[in-house]
Amino acid sequence: MPEAAHQRLRLSAEEIYTAELTALAAGDSRPRPENWRLSPPAVVTYILGGKAADGTPISAKYVGNRRLIETAVATLATDRALLLLGLPGTAKSWVSEHLAAAISGSSQRMIQCTAGTDENQIRYSWNYALLLAKGPSYEALVKTPLTRAMEDGSIVRLEELTRMGSDVQDTLITVLSEKTLPVPELDMAIDARRGFNVIATANNRDKGVNDLSSALKRRFNVVVLPSPATLEEEVGIVVKRVREIGTNLSLPPIKPADEEMTRIVTLFRELREGRTLNGKTKLKTSSGSLSTAEAISVGVSAWASAAHFGGGVLDADSLAPNLVGAVVKDPVQDTVALQEYLESVVRTRDGWSDLYNAIREVI
Template sequence: MSPRAANSATPPPWWTPPCSRRSHAGDRRIGRPGCDEGTGPTDRIRTNVSPSRVSVRAVTTGSTQHLQRPAAELRWADDLTRLREQDTAPRPPGWQLSVDAAKRFIVGDPTLGIARKFVGDASLVDRALVSLATTRGLLLTGEPGTAKSLLSELLSAAISGDSTLTVQGGAATTEDQIRYGWNYALLVSEGPSERSLVPAPMLRGMREGKIVRFEEITRCPLEVQDSMLSLLSDRVLAVPELGEMVYAVAGFNVIATANTRDRGVNEMSAALKRRFNFETVFPITDFDAELALVEAEAQALLHRSGVPQAPPRDVLAVLVTTFRELRRGATDAGDALDRMSAVMSTAEAVSVAHAVGLRGWFLRGEAGDAADIVHCLAGTAAKDDPDDLARLRRYLEQQPPRKSGKAWKSLHDARFQLPG
C-alpha cells in the first residue's frame, strides 16, 4: 500500500477531522472534533501534539556501514545505550541522559569503553550542557572547521537521542523551513488542517521536546532570524491557520552555530542575541591531539571508501604541521610566514588526509605519501585568493628543507606538482 493510500485509509490517532456540522463548515481549527449538536464547538490549546507525519528512519543501527555519514545517534548507538543503562544521576526534564552522562558521551569515558568524540575544551562542553538545561538557547561561534556542527550534533544526540531536527541557514532560507509549511494539494482540497500541515524542525522540536539545530544562523536574512524571537522567549509557536498555539514540551531548546568569518553578512539583532548564551569554539592547540584526530577520522573515512591502508603517521604529521603553520602564519620555531587567507582548519586537514589516502590507493595500490599531499593541497589552499597559491608554493620551497625526515623531503621534491 502506498503512503498516500495508507494515510487516507487509516488516519493517525492524533488527527481530528473537521466538524461536519454545516454551521461549523468554515471552522477548521484544531480542537473542534465532530462536536455534538448540544455542545457546540470547543476551543483547546494543544501543548503536546505528535508530528503530522510519521517519522521513519531509513536505516537502523545495524545498517550504517554503507552510509557516507550516519547521524551521531546511529554511529554511536552502542555508547548511548551503555550510558543509559549506567546512568542513575538526575536528569533535566525531557533529557534522555543526565548532564554527566551526556558529557561523558562527548568527551569520552575509558572505564566504559567510550571514545572521545569532540577534541576541545571539556569545560566548554560543561557550559554548553548547563546552558541547554535552561530556557536560553546556545550559540556556538568560531572559525570555520572548528567542529561547531559536530559538537551541536553530539549534544543533540546525547540530550534528545535525535540530531536530525536541523535547519541549514542560508540566503534562501524561509520561515516555512523553520516553523511549518503546507501540503498544498491537501490545503486546496481540505483547507488548513492538521493533515495538510507540514511541520518544520522547530515545530517538531517543540512538540516532541527535542533539541533543534540551526546551522549558520547568521547567513539567514534578518527577517528570518527574527522569526525565532517568540520561539526562544515565550517558548510558543502560533499556527493561526488552525487556531492553535503550540507550547514547547520540556526538553526543547535550540543550538545555533555561526562562523566568525560571516560576521557582517547578516548581523544578528540585539534582541536575538539576548536569547542565546554564546560559546566560542577555538582551533585545537595541542599538536598531538590534532594529529590523533586527523589520523582517526581519516582512517574511518578511508574504511568507508573501501581503502584498507591509511597514510603513514609521519605523512599525516607533515600534513598537520603544514596546516598548523599556514593557519598561524608562523612556524613551530617561531619564524614568520605569509598567513593564508584560506581557513586551513582541522576539518580541511581531515579532508586532505582522506584525499591523500584515496589517491595513493586507487592510483598506485598503496598508502598515500607526502607527495600526494601536494596534489591535494592546491584545492584547499587556493579558493578565494589567488595569492594563496603563491604563499603555499613559497612554503613548500622554503620550509621542508629546514625539517628532518623522509616525508618532508618527499613533500619538498613534489613542490613542482602545484598547478600554475
C-alpha cells in the first residue's frame, strides 16, 4: 500500500483487498485468460465472497445473483465488452471497480463520460508544446485510460456511457471490433494486447438521453443489475455497507443499529414502489430514486449524527433529518408524498411513533 495511505479518503478496491487478491492468486490453479491476474472462477469468488485455497476468507463485495456475475466475468474473457445496466444505486460502478481490480490488478483506468466528453478524451490528444517543437511524434501523443489499457492488456472502465454524445460513443466501435486504434497523424495504430476489455456502466433512467447506436450495442453484452428483490436482502446490503463505510471513515463507534436500518429500507421501498410492503395502502411515489445506495448514505449520515450529537445511539432523532433530506428532492411534490406517507402509514405503525414525531419536527 502506498505510504500515507491511511490519510487518503478513499482507497481503491485493489488497495483495500490486497490480501484477498494475493491469497486468491496464490491458490488459483485454474486456467487464466492471458494477462488476467485470476482465473474467471476466482474472480467470481472475489466478488461474491467465499474462501481462497489456503482458507483465507474472502468477503462478499456484491450481494446478489451468482449467475449475473458469472455472465459478466465470462463476457470479459471473450472479445465482447461488458455493459452493466440498471437503476441508479444498484452497484454498477461498484461491481465494475471490483471486476477491474480482480482481473487486471487495477481499477484506475477509468473514464467518466459526460455530455462534455469529446473524442480526444476517449482516443488520444496531443501535448501541444511537444507537437510544436518536434511535430507529430509518438512522444507528443497524450494517451487516455483507454489507449493505456489497450497497450497493457487491461480493463478500462467507462462510467455512465450513455451520458456522452452518440458520435463520441461511436469512437469505440473500431476499438471494440478491430481491437486497434488508428493514429493517422503518425501513420500507425495502437493495437490492443490480450486482456484488454471494456466495462461500461449506464443508468436505465438516463437511457433515452444518448441511446447507444445499434452498431455499438452489438459489441456489448448487457448484464442488468436488479434492485434487491426482498426487504431482507436490501437490509442486509445496507447494514453491511454502512458498517464498512463508517468504519473506513473512522466514525466513532455506536450501538448496532440494524433495526433503524430496517426502518430506512422499509420507508425507501414503500415510497419507491408507491405502496406499503403488505400491499394494502397505495402511496404517492417520490421523485428521487430512493435507491439502495441512498439508503446506505442515509445510514452513514445518521451514524455520524448519532455519534457526534446523539450520545452514541442511532435513534429516530438522528435518522429523521437524514431521511427527509434523501426523500425530499423536489420541495413541493416530495413533501406532499412524505406527508401523506407520514399520516397514513408511519403514524399508525406499531413502534414507529418516535419516527413519526421526529420527522414531523423537521419537515
